[in-house]
Amino acid sequence: MTPRQFMQEYWQKKPLLVRQAIPNFVPPVDRRALFALADQDDVESRLVTFFRNRWKMDHGPFAPANLPALKQKQWTLLVQSVNLFHPAVAALLGQFRFVPDARLDDVMISYATDGGGVGPHFDSYDVFLLQAHGKRRWQVSTQSDLTLRSGLPLKILANFEPQDTWTLEPGDMLYLPPQCAHGGVAEGECMTYSIGFRAPGFRELSGHFLAWLADSLEDHPDFAGLYADPDQLPTTTPARIPAAMTTTLAERLRKLQWDDSMIAEFLGAYLSEPKANAIFNSPKRPSLERFKRQATTQGVSLAAASIALYDERHFYINGETYEPPHALKAHLVRLADTRQLAGSDLARDAALPDLMDTLFGWYEAGWIETGKH
Template sequence: MKKSTLLGGLSPQRFLQDYWQKKPLLIRQAFPAFEPLIERDALFNLASEDDVESRLISIVDNQWHLQNGPFDRLPKLKQKAWTLLVQGVNLHSESANALLNQFRFIPDARLDDLMISYATDNGGVGPHFDSYDVFLLQAHGKRQWKISAQDDLSLINDLPLKILKNFQPEQEFILEPGDMLYLPPQYAHDGVAIGECMTYSIGFRAPSYQELGEAFLQFMADSIDLPGRYTDPDLKATNRPAEISNLMFDKVAAELAKVEFTDDDVRIFLGEYLSEPKANVFFDPPSQPMSLAAFKKVASKNGVVLSRKTRMLYRGKFVFINGESLVTDKNDKTLLAALADERRLNGPAIRALSPDAIETLHAWHEDGWILVG
């Protein structure tokens, strides 16, 4: 699939310049003659798995209901107005993963997952907004979308879902298979199924600075070094025993002011944080582990590929994979960066790696992070 088709004739750079986080874009037949990548029953089976995040949203007697999976049983297909949302389908389907990879003109640090929404007639999740960019690809059936650039993003109280209180649609579209709608963050929208339908959502990561700040402080807790213990040999008697003294305040404040962080601290934190798989992601080690020698022989011939579930990033001298970081020499770093970018490394490149890097790849293979061939 050419990116010019994917983006309705726009180059990735033009799309980013004119639309990304600025305004919506409706792309008719972004994927011509598109067919669903996963059958309905297979999607339902995924929703029954413990390691798959899923939600069921329904309207019963004009009341919104939300249930979290896994699901042993779903409503009957003839029942109207229910929606099944299955997150991270790209982790469990090679074709879904290949579709998600077509959006890698956006950095991996921002690309999140592919969610599939299955809905019966009139199904939807109500008018809402997302805090991140999203591409909405119609995979099966039809869905009516209403969108609005409204500033009023207040929500209805006491609902299990975040539904806008005063949704005022400004535009309306009906999407058919292959059509796709891009929406920037905080753009109000409401999608309603016209008959049975499936919609694929390509979502992006947009952590809040508060979330990043809290995670960074936890990360730094392991590296802070403040030797010594509070002492006060010059302590004076007080007639206000409940007051924290200036002496204690000043000494503690001076010690805390010694806490510093470097650019490398931020690099390592960000790489490990952004490459950390979600809590429900589990890797499958090889059923027949290889010795280091056997792994080197096979990998040098057939190359390696990253597991669909592996998140691998790099910056500067650091390489990050599944929440871990390492520093390598210049040659190894170049090759491992190629593995992160291409999601694979061929045999000749494997042979060019140092013995230490080969040993690292072998450990990753034993953990199920990479596959041979």
């Protein structure tokens, strides 16, 4: 099946089981490495247990010694955004870039002992569930009843009625569209990689856009100055909001206008904002000349935590908006689409105005690195 066939027939429409999506898959993060990640302060992790018929969820970090015993059944460790910390997991995420980066989110790794799971539930976003180690039995339903059980720390469906049951082995993968009910149970020790996608709500986007718009009004002449009321008369009803204040603000707000280009600029800045726990490693004692030598021989690549997007006019990287000169645009588009630039290309065009200076600024911030990932 080609990516085009998948997007047309399955994306946001119906589940798909793919046997041996990645044949002979060897997980790049083993149990020990995953437990070490869950012990870090800058890594989001959760522990879900179902002991004595009772659901419980705790948030990390978790020292390995504080996790339940490996022989203890029915517990699950969830570690979020592992792609930010392991290049091989970031490369795995890159295999799903037939979906736009603006929708791509992260790779969560789930480790479970026998019987472990998080209960039947649904997600508000698309997800690929890649079996990495051991076996997990999945039950899936396209039911319309998404009522949740009350009083639980997890969002578990109250009336789950499975329609299909599949047991996945390493390399098998299950795609689920949003609101597709599903529940997975480990058959013995297992690990599952969840490739998730962003699905921001319209209310969330609208709120952030209005905040962005407010910031953009700083130099707008219609919104300069302070409210004034030189014609205000004495009042006998001091708690009443003056009608003139309402009218004046309403007149100013009616002058608020935006167009598609402003919305595109907001989306680029908002969607390229890195995750809160993203870490960028700035080089020690960076040198422009040394950077030029390394870049033109080794090439450059985006750091794992960097997000680069673009539209017709702008280039966006980690929440920053840049309107590149025409001569640079092709290079920056290639950097965003391939997440790297070859040293030979940079050597050929090293004399382009602003190219090396621009890349060096991002290199100083830790947003790009020399060499190829």
